[in-house]
Amino acid sequence: MILMVVDGVRSPDAGFPLSGCTVHRVMIQRHWWNGGRSTRFRRDVYIRSDGQRWDVLAQIGGPAGRSRVHECPSGSSALIVANAWRGSDSSWQEVVASTQPS
Template identity: 60%
Template sequence: MTLEQHWWNGDPTPRGRRDVYIRTDGQRWEVQAQIGGASGRSQVQGCPSRAAAVILASAWRGGRSTWREVPC
């Protein structure tokens, strides 16, 4: 899977950090929400299209303005 987009909530502490990723292999799309940094918990949801992945990623970010897009 190739990383297409990545956002994080701007909280540098491992406990408060949240990340949302969109990945694709060219056929399938998935969105991953991660809580607590690299050693935290995560959830991955498959999506039928890029548009669906973008909508889900936006919903998981909750519309907060503190989220920052990380260059891929």
């Protein structure tokens, strides 16, 4: 999955940014969720990268819920932060993007 990020803010479309803005193509490298099906209990943790910078997005309540982004210096440090967000709860599942054509 590729997200367009303009000056640190996720763009809802792939349109052109305003003059003077920096555009980064951010790919989700890994994604886990806690198995919660309702927005009240759903938790997601994403490791994202644009090829140079890494971050971890921790999300509470699904896409419309609250989120926090932690910038990381490397992929290995992003994994440490993601593991800390997931804690020791065994209900977390890694979400694997389908590579099969639909």
